[in-house]
Every structure is written in structure tokens, then in C-alpha cells.
Amino acid sequence: MSGHSSPMVNRRGFLAAGVAGAAILGLRAPARAAQPLKIGLLLPLSGGLAREGQSCKRGADVTPALLADMGMPVQLMVADTETSIDTARTRAEKLIADGAQVLIGAFDSAHTLAVAQVCEQRGVPLVINIAAAPNITEQGFKTVFRNFPTAPKLVTEGLALMKDVFKTTGTTPTKAVFLHNNDTFGTAMAGAVNKLFPTLDMPFPLVETIAYDGAARDLAVEVGKAKATGADLVLLVPHGDDCIRIIREMVKQRFEPKAVVSPGSPGMYEAQFYKTLGKYSDYCMTNLPWINPKTAMSQALLKAFSKAYPDALFEMNIGYTFEAILIAADAARRAGSNDPKAILAALPATNIAEHVMIGGPIVFDAKGQNTNTRSATIQNFGGKPLVVLPSDVAEAKPVFPAPGWQQRG
Amino acid sequence: MSRQAILLGLLLAAFALAPLVAGPYLLSVLVVVMYFAYVGQAWNIMMGFAGQLSLGHTLYVGLGAYTAAALFVHLGVPAALGLFAAAAAAVAVGGVIGALGFRFGVKGVYFALLTIAFAEFTRILFEHIPGLGGPAGLFLPVGDRGGIDLIHLRGHPLMFYYLILAMTVGIFLLCRRLVRSRLGYTWLAVREDQEAAAALGINVFRAKLTAVMLSAGLTALGGVFFAFYYNNLFPNQAFSMNRSIEIILAPIVGGLGTLFGPILGALILTPLGELITMATEAMGFKAAGIKQLCYGLSLLAIVKFLPDGVWPWLRTRLGLEPDAGGEGES
Numbered sequence: 001m002s003g004h005s006s007p008m009v010n011r012r013g014f015l016a017a018g019v020a021g022a023a024i025l026g027l028r029a030p031a032r033a034a035q036p037l038k039i040g041l042l043l044p045l046s047g048g049l050a051r052e053g054q055s056c057k058r059g060a061d062v063t064p065a066l067l068a069d070m071g072m073p074v075q076l077m078v079a080d081t082e083t084s085i086d087t088a089r090t091r092a093e094k095l096i097a098d099g100a101q102v103l104i105g106a107f108d109s110a111h112t113l114a115v116a117q118v119c120e121q122r123g124v125p126l127v128i129n130i131a132a133a134p135n136i137t138e139q140g141f142k143t144v145f146r147n148f149p150t151a152p153k154l155v156t157e158g159l160a161l162m163k164d165v166f167k168t169t170g171t172t173p174t175k176a177v178f179l180h181n182n183d184t185f186g187t188a189m190a191g192a193v194n195k196l197f198p199t200l201d202m203p204f205p206l207v208e209t210i211a212y213d214g215a216a217r218d219l220a221v222e223v224g225k226a227k228a229t230g231a232d233l234v235l236l237v238p239h240g241d242d243c244i245r246i247i248r249e250m251v252k253q254r255f256e257p258k259a260v261v262s263p264g265s266p267g268m269y270e271a272q273f274y275k276t277l278g279k280y281s282d283y284c285m286t287n288l289p290w291i292n293p294k295t296a297m298s299q300a301l302l303k304a305f306s307k308a309y310p311d312a313l314f315e316m317n318i319g320y321t322f323e324a325i326l327i328a329a330d331a332a333r334r335a336g337s338n339d340p341k342a343i344l345a346a347l348p349a350t351n352i353a354e355h356v357m358i359g360g361p362i363v364f365d366a367k368g369q370n371t372n373t374r375s376a377t378i379q380n381f382g383g384k385p386l387v388v389l390p391s392d393v394a395e396a397k398p399v400f401p402a403p404g405w406q407q408r409g
Numbered sequence: 410m411s412r413q414a415i416l417l418g419l420l421l422a423a424f425a426l427a428p429l430v431a432g433p434y435l436l437s438v439l440v441v442v443m444y445f446a447y448v449g450q451a452w453n454i455m456m457g458f459a460g461q462l463s464l465g466h467t468l469y470v471g472l473g474a475y476t477a478a479a480l481f482v483h484l485g486v487p488a489a490l491g492l493f494a495a496a497a498a499a500v501a502v503g504g505v506i507g508a509l510g511f512r513f514g515v516k517g518v519y520f521a522l523l524t525i526a527f528a529e530f531t532r533i534l535f536e537h538i539p540g541l542g543g544p545a546g547l548f549l550p551v552g553d554r555g556g557i558d559l560i561h562l563r564g565h566p567l568m569f570y571y572l573i574l575a576m577t578v579g580i581f582l583l584c585r586r587l588v589r590s591r592l593g594y595t596w597l598a599v600r601e602d603q604e605a606a607a608a609l610g611i612n613v614f615r616a617k618l619t620a621v622m623l624s625a626g627l628t629a630l631g632g633v634f635f636a637f638y639y640n641n642l643f644p645n646q647a648f649s650m651n652r653s654i655e656i657i658l659a660p661i662v663g664g665l666g667t668l669f670g671p672i673l674g675a676l677i678l679t680p681l682g683e684l685i686t687m688a689t690e691a692m693g694f695k696a697a698g699i700k701q702l703c704y705g706l707s708l709l710a711i712v713k714f715l716p717d718g719v720w721p722w723l724r725t726r727l728g729l730e731p732d733a734g735g736e737g738e739s
Contacts, residue, residue: 045697048651054697080686080697085639085646086441090683093434109546113641117551121566122433135548135641151545184645187536188544 036064036073037332037343039325040095042105042115047083052266052317053107056129059318062304063325072329081106085114092118101338102127102328104321109133119143124340125331125347129324130317137367145347145364147323149289149373155192157375158263158287159200164389165261165285165377166203169400173233173258175207177226179246180237181214185265189237193263207231214242219249227255232401234260238267243284244276251280251405258401262286264375271313274383279409282380283402285388290376291319291356292393293386298356315385319357326355327362358393413729420672424574428567436570440638442679443573444631449659449671450580451627456657457666458588459620460600461507462521465528466628466656469499471647472531473629474636478549479541481561481637488562492633496626502527503625507618516603525650532648542642549640562637569638576634577672580627585668587623596620600666628656662711664718673720681707 041060044053057078064074077100081088088111092103096118103119103126106112112131119126120141128136128146132154137146149157166172178193180186190209197206207229212222223246226234234250234257236243247260261284262268268284291298291314301322305314328343330352335342352362360372377389379398388398427439448470455461476498477491486494506527510520536544557564559572587593595616598606607613636642646652663674685703715722 046701050697057697078695080700082701084651086444087682089639090434090437090441093432093437097432097434110639110641110643110646113548114639117640118433118437120551133546133548133641135546139548139551141551184536184544184643191539191543191545 035338036075037329037338038075038077038099038101039328040077040079040092040098040100040103040105041321041325042079042081042088042091042095042103042111043321044083044107044111045078045080047081049083049108052130053081053083055313055315055317056107056321058305058309058312059301059321060325062301062308063322066300066304066322067326067329070329072326072333074325074329076325081108081111083108083111085110088112089114089118096122096124100124101340102332102343104129104324104328107131107317109136112136113139116141116144123344125328125344127324127328127347129321137369141368143344145327145350145368145370147327147362147370147373148320149375150369151188151192152196153373154264154288154375155189155196156200159193159196159202161287161375161377161389162261162263163200163203165259165398165400168389168391168398171258171400173204173231175205175229175231176233176235177229177231178206178209178235178237179222179226180209180211181239181242182211183214183239185239186211186214186237189263189265193235193237204233206235212242212246214239217245219245220253222246223249223253223255227253232258236260236262236268237265238262239265240267241272241276243267244273247277247280247284254405256404260284260402262288264288269313269315269378269380269385271311274380278383280405281383282408283399285377285379285398285400286385287375287377289316289320289373290358290378290385290387291316292358293395294393295354295356297354301356316357323355323357323362326352358387358390411729412727416727416729417669421578428570433566436566438679438683440566440570440573442675443577444634444675445655445659445679446672446675447573447577447580447634448628448631448656449663449675450577450584450668451624451631452656453660453666453671454584454587454627455620455624457660457670458584458593458600459596459617461617461620462517463524463621463624463653464521464657465524465526465650465653466624467648467650467652468524468528468531469503469625469628470632470635470652470656471528471535471642471644472499472502473632474642474647475535475541475547475632476629477633478547478636478642482547482549483540487560488633488637489560492630495629495633499625499629499632500622502531503621504618507621511614511617525653528648528650528653532644535644535648544644546641546643548642549636551640562633569634573634576630581668581672583627588668592616592619658708660718662708662718664720667718667720669724670718670720673723674718677711677719 043056067074077095079091079095088106092115106115107130109131112128113136116126120143126144130148132151134150180190210222210225212219264287268286274281302314331343331346332338335346348364350364355362358376359374362370365371376387378385379388386395388394388396452466455463473495476495477488480486480491510523515523541547552563555565557568595611598611599613599616603613658678659674660671664670682704685700689699
């Protein structure tokens with residue numbers, strides 16, 4: 001399943017975009033390096049985070065061919081962290097011992113920090129594709145560069161985008177109820193939402209927070225409780241297929257809020273959600289970093305991805321993993337060398353205007369954090385997620401309030 | 410000098426001299442080997458010697474890790490002092506669990522379930538303590554990465570290598586002394602037949618509780634190492650069920666209730682995982698999870714063909730005598 005309409009952009013167009021981007025950045029014309037850059041990619045391909053890790057890997061799989069067209073040959077050395085901090089650290093050492101010149105990873109914040117310590121010790125750059133703990137870039141590391149928003153930024157933008165939805169549609173809800181999965185992810189998100197909500201001048205009160213067991217087969221009580229609050233907006237932080245049971249129960253109980261919005265969590269934009277709920281999956285919104293549907297680079301990536309994985313979701317993990325590899329390759333090209341020290345020297349000056357995720361140019365601050373990341377609002381239409389905000393990259397206009405469950409064709 | 414002592418001396422010398430020839434990758438693998446040998450040995454006191462099954466032993470790893478880390482992060486208490494608090498916290502919790510279980514006659518798998526319940530309960534509790542980072546984790550400042558500061562446990566990976574080596578040797582010597590002591594013999598008696606031990610006048614409750622508390626305290630020291638080596642703690646990882654299983658694998662594979670079993674088990678399991686990864690990569694198998702499949706099959710083979718563990722079998726092949734304290738007699 002792909003999430004975007006796909007104007008035809010071929011690899012030649014992609015190369016042109018890359019060359020144009022390089023020219024804009026004042027870089028020399030891409031010259032194919034004699035040796036490909038050896039990139040060690042650390043991902044949780046098995047264990048508890050296997051689903052997310054494999055999604056990242058699918059993005060990595062299609063990247064070398066695209067970058068080769070831009071004169072940036074890379075050789076990926078993929079290692080499975082097995083969702084274990086011990087393995088993440090030893091795999092990082094192994095990749096470096098095997099000649100990796102840059103490491104990328106590692107999805108989980110704990111694993112990423114373990115890998116970062118290895119990289120710092122060995123003087124090898126680490127480009128983080130995904131890991132949100134703010135502390136990673138607060139440790140004073142000189143070798144760590146993160147192209148992913150921190151957790152507080154994710155939640156802040158996830159909430160703030162709701163105000164933009166109300167402003168764009170001219171409708172504001174009167175009160176909201178917050179339902180969240182009570183697992184580690186959901187609890188962390190709930191903590192952040194409850195902490196940040198009062199500081200963001202939201203135009204509606206949060207009348208109740210309801211935690212639920214994501215493994216429970218029946219969520220009637222929780223949904224009934226939410227309905228009883230009289231809220232006309234549901235903030236939902238699911239983690240997996242629990243959102244399917246929540247929506248089903250809402251339909252069953254005829255609980256019809258103006259919208260169901262996630263301030264940043266997986267679930268409501270995934271294939272299983274569409275497949276199981278059909279028309280009831282439509283109009284649900286999720287605020288999170290997303291792929292910019294309007295750049296030539298993202299379209300080329302989408303095309304390559306859809307060809308390689310026609311049934312897989314084209315989403316955030318793919319985009320950020322592609323970009324991490326792009327950042328490393330771009331630094332090596334600017335450095336004119338694959339030597340880790342030269343790449344380390346080039347990384348702070350990264351300035352990539354043309355890339356695939358929504359947001360400004362990829363640049364790093366003194367701590368190695370890209371401060372130009374930006375979240376988007378995606379809304380489900382006809383069984384696929386479309387970007388509805390920010391308006392400059394939107395594929396459709398946001399629909400709020402959503403039509404009632406029985407008013408959908 | 411016995412052949413057993415010579416073997417141990419050679420092994421210790423090999424580990425002590427390994428940094429002279431091994432690269433950082435191999436050293437990082439050896440750190441993991443020794444870590445699991447250490448915590449496996451600590452668990453072995455409770456299960457192997459006293460016969461009390463704990464399937465939630467990561468509770469003590471997490472408690473030790475969080476206690477020392479929180480004292481360091483919030484109060485600047487060095488790890489060298491924090492470890493006492495860490496051990497005390499784990500001993501106290503172990504004492505509560507043990508007293509609760511043994512006082513009410515909770516035995517066998519039901520006691521194991523109790524240990525799992527406490528580990529899960531503590532994980533959820535720690536996810537709701539904002540001062541410890543909650544589910545967003547507790548991070549230790551990484552600080553000096555080149556020096557050697559054993560007081561604050563900040564420094565070069567080689568420092569951590571020799572530290573965990575010293576801990577593993579230390580717990581081995583402690584356990585060796587324990588199994589030959591009066592307390593050790595009471596544990597063995599309780600393990601073999603609780604009723605018979607009680608009939609002989611052994612205070613079964615006290616013997617079992619001592620094993621739990623000692624095992625908990627020593628495991629917590631492993632947690633302190635874990636916290637300062639990785640520099641971050643998350644409740645879902647520090648208290649995870651997976652971690653509990655990992656802790657008990659080495660002594661089970663190596664030989665339950667033996668002194669050398671946890672070390673041999675860790676020496677087999679961690680390198681086995683690495684070798685399987687290398688072999689599958691070399692053969693071109695790129696499917697995720699293939700390692701786990703091979704690893705699982707290897708474990709099945711070990712359990713099937715060497716149900717008492719590898720060490721009792723190997724010891725017979727090497728012509729070594731069982732330990733005087735009853736090692737390997739189970």
C-alpha cells in the first residue's frame with residue numbers, strides 16, 4: 001500500500017533533482033567515488049521491535065540504487081540488534097571491525113545510546129534515523145547526528161497541529177477525551193500529552209484521560225466511559241491493532257465525536273486498520289512526521305519502494321532511514337573521502353534542501369540535532385493516508401467534523 | 410594443584426590477557442559473556458543451590474540499576490557507594506517476596522509466578538515514577554570515556570571489562586565458599602527434600618530466605634554494572650521478562666547447581682549467538698530471525714542430549730571430580 005498519489009518521476013529525474021539540490025547547496029558536481037561508502041545499518045529486525053525495524057530496512061533496501069544515480073555509491077552492511085541492548089552494542093563493534101565507515105540506526109533510544117558510545121569511542125559517525133529520547137543529543141557526543149525530532153517536539157507538534165486543523169476547517173470542538181494504550185509507549189505519550197497540553201493554549205479542555213489495556217479483546221467499558229464524558233473530540237494513542245477495537249466499539253455504541261485524532265502514534269494509518277474497518281477507517285487523523293509527497297526525491301523513492309514492496313506501507317520509517325543514508329553519503333561526497341574522520345568533519349556543515357521528509361533543509365545544530373524536522377497531519381481517505389496539513393505540502397483538505405459512521409458511503 | 414584448579418587458572422589467565430590480542434568487538438562480546446556468567450551465578454544460588462525457582466530475577470537487576478543510577482544522577486552519589494544502596498534495596502525486596510511466599514507455603518511454579526508478578530508490578534511502578542524518567546527512561550551522563558574512575562564507574566570500556574571479570578571471579582569464589590559452608594549444606598538439604606530437612610531440624614524458612622536475599626543482593630550488583638556500562642535505563646527493558654529468561658539460560662545450559670555451569674553456559678550461549686550470526690551471514694541467509702531459529706534449535710539439542718547441562722558431561726569427560734560441596738550431584 002502506498003500512501004501518496006504518484007506522479008511519474010524516474011531515476012533520471014531523481015538524479016536531476018539531486019544535481020540541482022547539490023548546485024543549490026554550492027556543492028561540486030557529483031563525482032562517482034572510486035569506492036562505495038560502507039554504511040553499517042543497525043536495526044531491530046527481530047524481537048519486539050521487528051515490525052518497525054523491518055519497515056526501516058525496506059526503506060534502506062531501495063536506497064543504494066537511488067543514491068548511486070546521484071553519484072553517491074553506498075554499500076549497506078545490515079545488522080540485526082534483535083531488540084537487545086547487548087546485541088546493539090556488540091553489533092556496532094562488529095560493523096566497525098568489518099570496515100563500516102558510518103553507522104546508522106538504531107530505532108530504539110536505549111540501543112541508540114549504547115551504539116553512540118561505541119561510535120564516540122571509535123571516532124566513527126553515527127547518523128540516527130529514528131530515536132526520540134532528547135538525552136541522546138545532550139551527552140556532548142561529537143560523533144552523533146540525529147535527523148529525527150525529539151519526543152517532546154513530536155508531542156508538541158502533534159497537539160499544535162490540531163489547532164491548525166480547527167483553524168483551517170473553521171470548526172473547534174468543545175471538549176476532548178483522551179484514550180491511550182497503557183503499555184510503555186502509550187504511558188510515555190500520555191505523560192507527555194498531559195504535561196504539554198496545559199502549556200499549548202489548546203482551544204478545548206481535556207475532560208478525562210482513560211488508559212486501556214491494549215491486549216484486551218473488549219474495550220466497551222472504556223469507550224462507554226469516553227462517550228459518557230460528552231466529548232466531541234477523541235484523542236487516541238493506540239499502539240497496534242487496539243485502535244481497530246476502539247473504533248469498532250465506537251461504531252457499536254454510536255459514539256460519534258467530530259473526529260478521532262492521534263497526537264502521534266502508529267495504528268490508524270496502517271494497512272490492517274484500513275482492511276479491517278473499511279469505511280470506518282476514513283477521516284481518522286494522525287499527527288506525525290511524514291513523507292513530503294511533493295518533492296521529486298520522495299516521488300522517486302515512492303516509485304522504487306512501490307516496485308520493490310507493492311503491498312508495504314510507505315511511511316515515516318522508510319523516509320527517515322533513506323534520509324539517514326542520504327546524509328551520510330552527502331557528507332562523504334562533500335568530504336571527498338570515505339574516511340570516518342573526514343565524514344565527521346563534513347557532517348556539521350550538512351545542508352540538504354531537497355529531501356523526502358516534510359520539514360526544512362536538513363541541518364544540524366551544535367549538538368548534532370536537526371532542528372528543521374516538522375510533523376504533518378495525515379487523514380485517511382478511501383483506505384489510504386493523505387497529508388492534509390501543512391497546507392504547502394497537502395494532498396487533500398482536512399475534513400472536520402468527520403461524517404457520522406452511518407453517513408459514509 | 411587439582412586439574413580443576415589448573416583449568417580455572419588457565420581460563421582466568423585467558424580472560425585477563427584477552428585485551429592484549431582481542432579487538433573491541435571481541436571484548437564487547439566477552440563483557441556480555443561475563444555479565445551473564447555473573448548474574449547467572451547469582452541466580453544459581455537461589456535455584457541451583459537452594460532449589461527456589463525465580464523467573465523474575467531481572468527485578469533485582471532493575472532495582473540495583475535504578476537505585477545506583479538514580480543516586481548518581483540526582484544526588485551525585487558515586488557508584489562505589491550507590492552499589493551498597495542498590496544491594497540493600499534488592500535484598501529488602503527479595504526478603505519481602507521470599508517471606509511472603511515461604512510464610513504462606515508458596516512453592517515451586519507458584520513461587521516462580523510470584524517472582525514474575527513482582528517483576529511486572531515493579532516495571533509498571535517504575536513507568537509511573539517521573540523522577541526516574543518513567544517510560545521515557547533514565548539517562549546517566551556519559552562523561553569521561555577515556556580514563557579509569559572506578560569510584561564513579563566512568564571510563565574506558567577496558568575498565569568495564571576488567572570490572573566484570575573481577576565480579577565474575579568474585580562471585581565464583583564466594584559461591585565456592587558458600588556451597589562448602591554450613592549454609593550451603595542446608596540449602597542442598599532443602600533443595601533435595603524440604604520435609605526431610607525440616608525433620609532434621611533445619612530452619613527451612615530461614616535457609617530459603619537467606620538464599621533469596623543473597624541472590625537478590627548479588628544480582629543487584631550486576632544491575633549496577635548494567636546501568637553504568639550502558640548509561641540508560643528503561644523500565645520495559647530493565648524489568649523485562651526476556652531479560653529474566655536470558656539470566657537463567659546460562660546456568661541451565663551450563664549445569665544447574667554447579668559452580669562452573671553458569672560460566673560455561675555463558676561461554677557457550679553468547680559466542681554461539683555470534684557464531685550463528687556470522688555463519689548465516691556467510692552462507693547468505695538474510696532472513697531476520699534465522700539466528701534465533703538456529704539458536705533455539707541449538708538450545709533444544711543441548712537440553713535434549715545433555716539434560717543435566719554441559720558442565721557435568723564435560724567434567725566426566727575431563728576426568729574431574731565433583732566439588733566437595735555437592736556440586737553437580739543434583
